[in-house]
Amino acid sequence: MADVKQARPEPRSPQMDVEAFWAATEREELLIKECRDCGEPHFYPRMVCPHCLSDRVEWKAVSGRGEVYSYSTLMRKGEPGHTIAFVRLEEGVTLMSNIVDADPQRLSIGQPVRAVFRRLKEDGPTLPLFIPA
Template identity: 40%
Template sequence: MSWEPRPVPEPNPETERYWAAAASGELLVRECLGCGLVYHYPRALCPDCFSEDVEWREASGRGEVYSYSTARTMSGWPEEDLPLVLAYVELDDGPRMMTTIDAKPEDVEIGTRVDVRFVDTDASDVAIPVFIPVDD
C-alpha cells in the first residue's frame, strides 16, 4: 500500500517526535508523571490533570479492535484501497487510538487482536501507523 495521494500529516512541535519515531518503526505514546495516565494523541499537557510533566514512552504496538466502521467510498482515497476499515484500537499499553486496519472488513470484529505496522510516505520524517490482524 502506498500512502499517497492521501493527505500526509504535517508535524508540529508537539507531534514531530511521534511522526519521526513512526518513520523509524516505533509507536510512541505519552505518559503523565503526575497522574500516571498513558495517552494518545500526542500533546504537551496531560488531558486528565493538565500536568506538563509528561514523557514519551514506546508502546508495544499490540492491541485489540475496540470499535470499527467500514467506509466503502471515500473522497480522495485510492479506489484500490477501498473498502477502508476505520477503527479505534485499544493498545495493550492503555490508550485507544484512531487508525485503519489493513484487512478485509469480514476479517475484522470487535476484539480482533492487531499489531502495528508503518506505511511510508513521501516525507522522510513521517510514516503512518496502521494495524493488521494477528493470531494470539
C-alpha cells in the first residue's frame, strides 16, 4: 500500500512562477497575484488574470487578515481536531488552508482570522496557516 505521507506532493510547480510565493512565506509574508490591467486580485496564483485574461499580473503582499468562509474539522479520539478552511482575505480572495491553535468547537463562519507561518516538517516549506484573530 502506498505511503500517504510519501505521496503528498510538494507545493511547487515548474509551470508556475511560485518561487516568489514560497520565498515570501519564509519571510512570514503572504503574497497574492494582482492584475496591472483590471486591478483585480486573484488566488491561487496564475500566469494570466482570470478576470480579463491579461498576462500583466504581479505579486502583491497582503495583510494576512480575513475571515472563515467555510471549514471542516476531522476529529479523532484522543487527538486535537484538524481543521481545513476556506479563508476569505480582506483583499477579496479566498484560499484553502488550516485553522490551528483553536478549539474546533468554537470556530464559526465569518470568524476573523489572521495568517501565521509554520514549517510542518523540518525539510518542508513554510506554510501560511490561520489562527483566530
